[in-house]
Amino acid sequence: MKSSFLMLGLAILMILATIYSFGRTNKNKHEQNTIETIFARKSVRSFLPQPIEEEKIELLLKAGMAAPSGKNLQPWEFIVVDDRATLDSMANELPYARWLKESPIAIIVCGDSLKSFYWYLDCAASAQNILLAAESLGLGAVWTATYPYEERMDVVKKYIDIPENISSLCIIPVGYPSSPLQSKDKWDPTKVHRNSW
Amino acid sequence: MKSSFLMLGLAILMILATIYSFGRTNKNKHEQNTIETIFARKSVRSFLPQPIEEEKIELLLKAGMAAPSGKNLQPWEFIVVDDRATLDSMANELPYARWLKESPIAIIVCGDSLKSFYWYLDCAASAQNILLAAESLGLGAVWTATYPYEERMDVVKKYIDIPENISSLCIIPVGYPSSPLQSKDKWDPTKVHRNSW
Numbered sequence A, B: 001m002k003s004s005f006l007m008l009g010l011a012i013l014m015i016l017a018t019i020y021s022f023g024r025t026n027k028n029k030h031e032q033n034t035i036e037t038i039f040a041r042k043s044v045r046s047f048l049p050q051p052i053e054e055e056k057i058e059l060l061l062k063a064g065m066a067a068p069s070g071k072n073l074q075p076w077e078f079i080v081v082d083d084r085a086t087l088d089s090m091a092n093e094l095p096y097a098r099w100l101k102e103s104p105i106a107i108i109v110c111g112d113s114l115k116s117f118y119w120y121l122d123c124a125a126s127a128q129n130i131l132l133a134a135e136s137l138g139l140g141a142v143w144t145a146t147y148p149y150e151e152r153m154d155v156v157k158k159y160i161d162i163p164e165n166i167s168s169l170c171i172i173p174v175g176y177p178s179s180p181l182q183s184k185d186k187w188d189p190t191k192v193h194r195n196s197w
Helices: A002-030 A034-040 A054-065 A084-093 A119-136 A150-159 B002-030 B034-040 B054-065 B084-093 B119-136 B150-159
Strands: A076-081 A105-112 A166-175 A192-194 B076-081 B105-112 B166-175 B192-194
Touching: A034 A119, A034 B034, A034 B054, A034 B119, A054 A076, A054 A105, A054 A119, A054 B034, A076 A084, A076 A119, A084 A150, A105 A119, A119 A166, A119 B034, A119 B119, A150 A166, B034 B119, B054 B076, B054 B105, B054 B119, B076 B084, B076 B119, B084 B105, B084 B150, B105 B119, B119 B166, B150 B166
Parallel strands: A076 B192, A192 B076
Antiparallel strands: A076 A105, A105 A166, B076 B105, B105 B166
8 A cells, every 4th residue: 555655756856857848849949950951941932821929020129139240230121012012013023933922921021221331241140040049939931132233122112111221131931831941961071171171 | 666667667767857857957068959959159259278079170161061052062261270370361451360370270261152142142151150159159259251252362372382273262260259248239120121122
């Protein structure tokens, strides 16, 4: 009888420990490990109509602003576009941007050339943060370049009334992927050099 | 007696489940969650002399090559520098690069301008992947710009014998941080615009 109680106590303890550690594991389900996310990220160009939760959009923007920038000048600005007409118009006028017709939102990553003359580098790091954050949140996204193409940047200026000193680096359509996609394995050891070429 | 056996069986089952789920949780200890890593990343400029494990260096390079690139041209090349004399010389001749004197290694992120005329954007995404991978592996790193400064890029060309068509975007000293550092909170909601400026 005594050993029965002992076993029961032990079992309860184990159940609690299991619940605790499974809870911790499940928290990580939505947000993958960093290295895993970096390898899993892929360009997603087809989306479900399902809208994106506002908290997730905010996390993407926070991730964008957490990038490093030269002299910490943070020259970035972000435009969240969820107006269907604007998304469709940009999709029609930009090359390689027809995926904007499917995505519920797009984030335009812009830079202030008055704040930094190499704004496009800081904004590229910021865009990469957004792409990784999207992957880790179960969202799909793709870098649609506008910079360094004047004519593409002009399309953005036409539909989004941005000041003269603001330029767009890229448009990132974001949405829930319509189908699961594999990431590419791009590892190429011949591109690694040690101390000299 | 019967219930004793039942309890014992239950206890063993729970122990196994606990070991399994703790194993999964502990795997995540070294590699933080993606969003967490993005927010925790900071520029580290002071390092312990402790060398970096080769597996970690390889993970950093793999992370660098997992970045997206325009038309998937992957114009990047990486030079791992662990030669003390080369690191010290570059530290002496480059502005804002004296941290190379302390770091056990540096990764120079380069691009091939013959492969892509906007190599520096793809390489910026690649550099950001390396910085995030470093943070997630408990390492410290910092983006030390060479591009778009001709005179800095020439210093790299002087010490690393790279071909004419290869340019360096940045030098990333990497090492174990000499002291814990806080990341900056750079969230600024005034930089978010919706559909128009």
